[in-house]
Amino acid sequence: MIKSAYQTLLVVLVLVAGSLVAQNADIVIRNGHVIDAKNNINSVMDVAITDGKISQVGPKLSVNAKKTIDATGLYVVxxxxxxxxxxxxxxxxxxxxxxxxxxxxxxxxxxxxxxxxxxxxxxxxxxxxxxxxxxxxxxxxxxxxxxxxxxxxxxxxxxxxxxxxxxxxxxxxxxxxxxxxxxxxxxxxxxxxxxxxxxxxxxxxxxxxxxxxxxxxxxxxxxxxxxxxxxxxxxxxxxxxxxxxxxxxxxxxxxxxxxxxxxxxxxxxxxxxxxxxxxxxxxxxxxxxxxxxxxxxxxxxxxxxxxxxxxxxxxxxxxxxxxxxxxxxxxxxxxxxxxxxxxxINKKDLGNLSPGAPADVALFSVDTGKFGFIDVGNNKMTGDKKLTCHLTLLNGEVVWDLNGLAANPYKP
Ligand SMILES: [Zn+2]
The missing domain is CATH 3.20.20.140 (Metal-dependent hydrolases)
Known part of the structure; x- marks a missing residue:
């Protein structure tokens, strides 16, 4: 009985120590509001990317990444x-x-x-x-x-x-x-x-x-x-x-x-x-x-x-x-x-951020203001919300970066 309790304690200690060791990643997107319908995620989280795939999604990930992208105030989808x-x-x-x-x-x-x-x-x-x-x-x-x-x-x-x-x-x-x-x-x-x-x-x-x-x-x-x-x-x-x-x-x-x-x-x-x-x-x-x-x-x-x-x-x-x-x-x-x-279309590896899925990710802001939207009959609807795409990653590669979120700071 004592031996079994000791073994359980040892397993718990190993698990805790393991979780404290930072994982390596190529990119980590921090503090964005993640919306991932497949995994029922709708909250502020970090997303780590390794070898072109999603490696981890979770709050305040312990990750050593080559590149950190600050997504504060943005939606990560x-x-x-x-x-x-x-x-x-x-x-x-x-x-x-x-x-x-x-x-x-x-x-x-x-x-x-x-x-x-x-x-x-x-x-x-x-x-x-x-x-x-x-x-x-x-x-x-x-x-x-x-x-x-x-x-x-x-x-x-x-x-x-x-x-x-x-x-x-x-x-x-x-x-x-x-x-x-x-x-x-x-x-x-x-x-x-x-x-x-x-x-x-x-x-x-x-x-x-x-x-x-x-x-x-x-x-x-x-x-x-x-x-x-x-x-x-x-x-x-x-x-x-x-x-x-x-x-x-x-x-x-x-x-x-x-x-x-x-x-x-x-x-x-x-x-x-x-x-x-x-x-x-x-x-x-x-x-x-x-x-x-x-x-x-x-x-x-x-x-x-x-x-x-x-x-x-x-x-x-x-x-x-x-x-x-x-x-x-x-x-x-x-x-x-x-x-x-x-x-x-039965391509269930796409359209989600599950670990192992291709790192196809988009970062959006929901801008507020007064915007006009036109239908095909030239009728205008005004609205107060508009989505703007700030960053797009394809297989972990930056393919669109509106404001240099993932770019290197210019040093003369
Ligand atoms: Zn068509």
């Missing part, structure tokens, strides 16, 4: 995941978002807004995914994923996206299964006819490849039934993007000021409501009443391309700021831009 962007940029004329001028190289637009991973929403189809991969994936630091367009030619615009003979479930699924690390879903967009064929083909491709489908439901005329789409055609885990858009023929979650019952029912059965702001798909007339009545988006995304970034959308931080001012909490806004999209 996982690198953001933008679930809907357009990055198959190229120089082919009349190619819209598939190897054309309207798509954007990710690194020039992501890090400055705290984004470290993007999902291209349908720029390529099964015919040209490898071209997209060689052109953009292999030349970008931003972590890249793709929803493969059900149209074999991808998002070339116009007639190409109306061609049901180029919507092949089997070939789309085959290419998706060939590149499971990069292709995380199937996309259908911009279809204008009152016909379920494209939806059925996209869902079938998603079923064969075991991945979700993201639907931009075009503007069918006459309008197809949203009840049928959301409650019968789509599977739990499938995504409806542009969820607060208001275009003829598209989903309106709000009619006459009231959220449609199908929208709540669909969200309850696991359909993901994604913002996908874009240049024409985010109206306050939808977003404000929907959120006030309890229909919150599951994920926040930009629909980034040349047609959205210079309008009301701007960037991920701006879209998040809008939702913060409409009434989502900061914790919700961060979760819906990090851990929630990571789960949707």
């Amino acid at each position: 996982p690198g953001l995941i933008d679930l809907h962007g357009h990055h198959y940029y190229g120089t082919e004329p009349d190619h819209y978002l598939s190897d054309g001028y309207s798509a954007l190289p990710p690194d020039g637009f992501t890090f400055r807004a705290g984004v470290t991973a993007v999902v291209d929403a349908g720029g390529s189809g099964w015919r040209n995914f490898t071209d997209f991969r060689d052109q953009t994936f292999l030349n970008s630091k931003t972590k890249m994923f793709a929803f493969l367009n059900i149209v074999g030619a991808g998002m070339r615009g116009g007639a190409y996206e109306q061609n049901t003979t180029d919507m092949d479930s089997k070939l789309t699924a085959l290419v998706a299964k060939q590149y499971p690390d990069q292709i995380v879903g199937i996309k259908l967009a911009h279809f204008m006819s009152s016909d379920w064929t494209p939806t059925d083909r996209a869902v079938e491709a998603g079923r064969q490849a075991g991945i979700p489908v993201m639907i931009d439901f075009g503007a069918a005329n006459p309008v197809l039934s949203w009840d049928t789409l959301l409650l019968k055609k789509l599977r739990p885990g499938d995504i409806v993007t542009h969820c607060f858009g208001q275009t003829d023929g598209r989903m309106h979650v709000v009619e006459n000021g009231t959220v449609q019952p199908y929208a709540f029912k669909a969200q309850q059965r696991g359909i993901i409501f994604d913002v996908g702001h874009g240049g024409g798909s985010f109206m306050y007339s939808q977003a404000i009443p929907a959120i006030k009545q309890g229909l919150k988006p599951n994920t926040i995304s930009t629909d980034l391309h040349t047609g959205s970034m210079n309008g009301g959308m701007k960037d991920m931080a701006n879209v998040m700021s809008k939702l913060l001012n409409i009434g989502l909490s900061l914790q919700e806004v961060i979760a819906k831009s990090t851990w929630e999209p990571a789960k949707v």
Whole structure:
């Protein structure tokens, strides 16, 4: 009995001594307010990074680091995941978002807004995914994923996206299964006819490849039934993007000021409501009443391309700021831009700060003042809170540093 107590004491002493020995780290971010939805963290903590990965998160870490970053007054969050962007940029004329001028190289637009991973929403189809991969994936630091367009030619615009003979479930699924690390879903967009064929083909491709489908439901005329789409055609885990858009023929979650019952029912059965702001798909007339009545988006995304970034959308931080001012909490806004999209695309090593996860980290301030936010109808909402990205780390490397938080002091 005495021997056993002695042994227990010895173990406790060893543990205490071990915890007092400072660990080595490459970087420690101190005194920031950490928000990590996966790990239920929402308080002031330190974050240590070693070999490009998160090594420790906790209050007042005993760490010897090569570099200390003071994050006092800032929020420290996982690198953001933008679930809907357009990055198959190229120089082919009349190619819209598939190897054309309207798509954007990710690194020039992501890090400055705290984004470290993007999902291209349908720029390529099964015919040209490898071209997209060689052109953009292999030349970008931003972590890249793709929803493969059900149209074999991808998002070339116009007639190409109306061609049901180029919507092949089997070939789309085959290419998706060939590149499971990069292709995380199937996309259908911009279809204008009152016909379920494209939806059925996209869902079938998603079923064969075991991945979700993201639907931009075009503007069918006459309008197809949203009840049928959301409650019968789509599977739990499938995504409806542009969820607060208001275009003829598209989903309106709000009619006459009231959220449609199908929208709540669909969200309850696991359909993901994604913002996908874009240049024409985010109206306050939808977003404000929907959120006030309890229909919150599951994920926040930009629909980034040349047609959205210079309008009301701007960037991920701006879209998040809008939702913060409409009434989502900061914790919700961060979760819906990090851990929630990571789960949707089944990349659960991202969007969190668990020890061992890649050190993709963003530091934000929530500035207070009087700010204006514009929707796609040129309507302005004023708000008193705005997110600014100060620092972004990708695999532990500084890729954006607004005010020199991680830079060396100048010595003449
Ligand atoms: Zn889009």
